[in-house]
Amino acid sequence: AQSVAQPEDQVNVAEGNPLTVKCTYSVSGNPYLFWYVQYPNRGLQFLLKYITGDNLVKGSYGFEAEFNKSQTSFHLKKPSALVSDSALYFCAVRRENTGGFKTIFGAGTRLFVKA
Amino acid sequence: GAVVSQHPSWVICKSGTSVKIECRSLDFQATTMFWYRQFPKQSLMLMATSNEGSKATYEQGVEKDKFLINHASLTLSTLTVTSAHPEDSSFYICSARGERGTPGGYEQYFGPGTRLTVT
Numbered sequence: 122a123q124s125v126a127q128p129e130d131q132v133n134v135a136e137g138n139p140l141t142v143k144c145t146y147s148v149s150g151n152p153y154l155f156w157y158v159q160y161p162n163r164g165l166q167f168l169l170k171y172i173t174g175d176n177l178v179k180g181s182y183g184f185e186a187e188f189n190k191s192q193t194s195f196h197l198k199k200p201s202a203l204v205s206d207s208a209l210y211f212c213a214v215r216r217e218n219t220g221g222f223k224t225i226f227g228a229g230t231r232l233f234v235k236a
Numbered sequence: 237g238a239v240v241s242q243h244p245s246w247v248i249c250k251s252g253t254s255v256k257i258e259c260r261s262l263d264f265q266a267t268t269m270f271w272y273r274q275f276p277k278q279s280l281m282l283m284a285t286s287n288e289g290s291k292a293t294y295e296q297g298v299e300k301d302k303f304l305i306n307h308a309s310l311t312l313s314t315l316t317v318t319s320a321h322p323e324d325s326s327f328y329i330c331s332a333r334g335e336r337g338t339p340g341g342y343e344q345y346f347g348p349g350t351r352l353t354v355t
Contacts, residue, residue, distance in 0.1 A: 157346075162327075162349065162351060163348055163349060164240075164242075164329050164346040164347050164348040164349045165280070165329065165346040166346075167345075167346075211279065211280070215344075221268050221285070221287075221333070222333075222344075223282065223285070224270075224282075224331075224344060225282075226279045226280045227279060228278070228279045229277075229278070229279050231277075
């Protein structure tokens, strides 16, 4: 069965420092992996995705993620955090099924960036 | 880019009444729409998947008679919470998916969510 794990409930980082939000996955076949961000009382905003190709994926707002097949990880990174990056981040895996696909979300990691 | 809207953005209703939430794909045709429920500080839980013109497929544990889903057109899906109770209070998020080769493509786009409070 496909699953996504985000081991950290919360990540704290100082503004200007690099940030990493961890994600590991379990999926049969080739994974389709995603990162989304959610601000309070808002829907999900797409950040980036990995389908195939380069292991380092660049996305919106300066975020990037590295796909590591051997470690089954897809950690989200940013070289220099901003206070405005404070939000809830979800890792997700897409599972193909009959007639389409289903997206499974991790539990989410709350990122706090302190000025 | 592809935009999904939800209406209302928030609603308060009394226990025992029904409330309808609309989800619209504004600039693409969505053959498939998804409804999620999110409890405070928790992840999104898929409630059901609906395909235009056919019955929705509900996830295990979701009462289909309580959460009525109608996907009557390629741009509109509705979720009706019937006989709402306080435990139905939650944040409901819809998502729409287009088709390959069409505007929006075979991707999933999320609405801004609807906060339902049942008193």
